[in-house]
Amino acid sequence: MIQVITAKEVDLIEVIKLADIIWPKTFEAILSKEQIKYMMKMMYDLKKLKHQFHNEGHVFLIVKEGSKSLGFCVYQLDCQEKGKTKIHKIYLLPEAQGKGLGKKLIHEVIVNARKNDSNLIYLNVNINNTKAIVAYKAMGFEETKREVIDIGNGFVMDDIVMEMNLKKSSLENK
Template sequence: MEIITATKEQLPIIRDLAYKIWPDTYGQILSSEQLEYMLLNFYNIPSLEEQFDNGQVFLLVKEEENFLGFAAYQINCKTEGKTKLHKIYVLPETQGKGIGKLLLQEVENRARLHGNTHLFLNVNKYNKAQEFYKSQGFVVVLEEVIDIGHGYIMDDYVMEKEL
């Protein structure tokens, strides 16, 4: 298993993984309409290209010829010294095998290499992944409600970890 830095040409792989992963991750939390709206808006190729161009680094986990998950992070996001973990997802059938932890450790290592001292993320208040983040040393630092348009919101915790 290896972690690679994704190129712009590999963004369709990220999109395809999101479409496979999100229904399992958010199917019990969001309406099918909001889920579809978010996928269409956040994971269309022009949106992913914009995220890429605005400083997000995308990572892919690859085993042989199969891609099992992805992450995206941004060094010095919003403030100097802090890295934001924008996304981290693994295929449902691979969860519990340490792939998410591997991706997280890679992001932490890259953040440290850039002199960042904190890693932060947003997680839906009802997403069971917050337990994973807590087990990895993250703590809730605030609550955030983000209007994403079309009458939808993201009701999140912001979690942070000192590196």
């Protein structure tokens, strides 16, 4: 049975294990090996994840089939602005992609965002991550702007910001 759980601190190790598999595969044709290594270290350091979990309001969801974890999603209510929910991370194992699980995770984010009176969900996606962009568009996200973010060490993130207006959204009906 597929279920989405809200992770506890102890589950953050599981998130790192999933990222170790999914991240290099997702970005092998988009980013250099050096940038992947640098970003993984920056984003999936256990101490940093624990800080986000306890002090920055990051909510970690894990989608599971039985006891096997298939992917995760991290979101933050009222991110930077009241009423705006940011999806910081959403990653599924390659064999779990394209089966409706991304939609299931985002649906869970929508339900919680609505409970918190959020009217908008947004995320950043790499400009060359075409598969994800297509999936987000199918779910009702729209491109709003482009951002080039300097992440240090000579690397940049070349991103599209996409958002879903929850007043108009009907992912629940899709």
